[in-house]
Amino acid sequence: xxxxxxxxxxxxxxxxxxxxxxxxxxxxxIGRVVDGEIKVDDVLPLFHISTSAVMLEAACALAEQxxxxxxxxxxxxxxxxxxxxxxxxxxxxxxxxxxxxxxxxSEVCGFECLLVQLFNKGLAGEKGQLCVRGFGRDQxxxxxxxxxxxxxxxxxxxxxxxDHLILTQAELRLVDxxxxxxxxxQDWQNAWVAAEL
Amino acid sequence: xxDLKELIAQVEGxxxxxASQRQLMLRGLxxxxxxxxxxxxxxxxxxxxxxxxxxxxxxxxxxHEQVAxxxxxxxxPEVAGPSVAALLDRFGVExxxxxxxxxMSSEAVGDFNAANALYDEVLAENxxxxxxxxxxxxxLRAQGQLAAAVKELNALLDIFQGDLGSWQELLDLHExxxxxxxxxxxxxxxxxxxxASAVYHTRLAETYAALKAPRLVDARRHCAQAxxxxxxxxxxxxxxxxxxxAIVDKAGSGxxxxxxEDLEVNAAMWEYAKDEMTALYAGGPLEAAVGxxxxxxxxxxxxxxQH
Numbered sequence: 281x282x283x284x285x286x287x288x289x290x291x292x293x294x295x296x297x298x299x300x301x302x303x304x305x306x307x308x309x310i311g312r313v314v315d316g317e318i319k320v321d322d323v324l325p326l327f328h329i330s331t332s333a334v335m336l337e338a339a340c341a342l343a344e345q346x347x348x349x350x351x352x353x354x355x356x357x358x359x360x361x362x363x364x365x366x367x368x369x370x371x372x373x374x375x376x377x378x379x380x381x382x383x384x385x386s387e388v389c390g391f392e393c394l395l396v397q398l399f400n401k402g403l404a405g406e407k408g409q410l411c412v413r414g415f416g417r418d419q420x421x422x423x424x425x426x427x428x429x430x431x432x433x434x435x436x437x438x439x440x441x442x443d444h445l446i447l448t449q450a451e452l453r454l455v456d457x458x459x460x461x462x463x464x465x466q467d468w469q470n471a472w473v474a475a476e477l
Numbered sequence: 478x479x480d481l482k483e484l485i486a487q488v489e490g491x492x493x494x495x496a497s498q499r500q501l502m503l504r505g506l507x508x509x510x511x512x513x514x515x516x517x518x519x520x521x522x523x524x525x526x527x528x529x530x531x532x533x534x535x536x537x538x539x540x541h542e543q544v545a546x547x548x549x550x551x552x553x554p555e556v557a558g559p560s561v562a563a564l565l566d567r568f569g570v571e572x573x574x575x576x577x578x579x580x581m582s583s584e585a586v587g588d589f590n591a592a593n594a595l596y597d598e599v600l601a602e603n604x605x606x607x608x609x610x611x612x613x614x615x616x617l618r619a620q621g622q623l624a625a626a627v628k629e630l631n632a633l634l635d636i637f638q639g640d641l642g643s644w645q646e647l648l649d650l651h652e653x654x655x656x657x658x659x660x661x662x663x664x665x666x667x668x669x670x671x672x673a674s675a676v677y678h679t680r681l682a683e684t685y686a687a688l689k690a691p692r693l694v695d696a697r698r699h700c701a702q703a704x705x706x707x708x709x710x711x712x713x714x715x716x717x718x719x720x721x722x723a724i725v726d727k728a729g730s731g732x733x734x735x736x737x738e739d740l741e742v743n744a745a746m747w748e749y750a751k752d753e754m755t756a757l758y759a760g761g762p763l764e765a766a767v768g769x770x771x772x773x774x775x776x777x778x779x780x781x782x783q784h
Contacts, residue, residue, distance in 0.1 A: 330652045332683040338715040345766035461712035
């Protein structure tokens, strides 16, 4: 199984990690399941301070209203997974909390969600190499099964957009749920990214 | 702070800001402790260049230190290097403040052995050097040795019990390891040290709610305290509505310990938070989503729990 990720989603993940480069960051993946494949159209960046159960619940409760998913009968986007980036660039592990969260999301959504990790080696990699990798549930109930994540329309397009945004220090404009909860006027949905596409 | 933000906007908006504008901005960042290392790295070096530095007088050394710390944080050793060298030149290796910067330069390139050797030297001369003791904790954290970092930080806090930064760091470490009881303890200390901080009250509430044996009523109390300090603080409002719903759910599932009076208080708190949240999000992009979420929660309060 492969998964695809749209440019807006891809750059938001990278910008979130870039804005809080010293911290662990995480967020929700938003999209649809099409023919068994997960298509990630957008993300909702969550935390960079700490991932507390209450605030995670608060964020998911809001996300469910914003992106009700196909349960509502339409083709609407819904929560399809969770992304994270570790604090240290040499740390390629998946923390237990990430597995717990994606397990819980899968239970609630009723299908196996996608776990995405931003890995730093990818940021310094060759042109066209994405800095994210995907994981699915494996037989041992862990999330170590690698899933290929393709960028749609292309990795080069995603790369070029990210380069442009990083060069203009766009990460300073990225808003996550922690930021939004300090100042509710800050746009959690980061509508400004769509304008840059 | 508003003046500083205006000044930053002016400096960043200009294609060639004046030296005095840069100087004022960097001074403002130091004095008001606004964390913008990107500004220090961008505007510090031009200010410190030969000729320009002489007009700064002794302030030049503070700017050098500011640039060095910012550059090390942003992993720009080529920017940090000249400032550290200038400080070494002026103050020599006898200065522990400069030695700390040299140690941090080693940390930035991953040479933790060299950093530790230098820090141990400084601590042998003065074991009470708090900043250098903190660097040792930072080295352990950078190496991923969180348990060892906790041990080192506990030893530090035995001596420096009132140090806010250390309690914050210990809180962070415990959260990363998943020791929520210990994290709650750290937040309790932080609340004692800064009882007027809505942020600490809210985070304590979140941690109480997440414990294996959740302290939901205490969580609710701390959310309320946060809101009395900072009305319409979004984080506290989000926390409060969810804690109130959790209390009702728990009572509804037959668990003892919640009196009818307390459930009345609980419902009133939820109503209050609902009204505040509705007002906070009115007219914004999340208005409908927040309204729908609160409407769903309302159902939990509509049917009183059966005992």
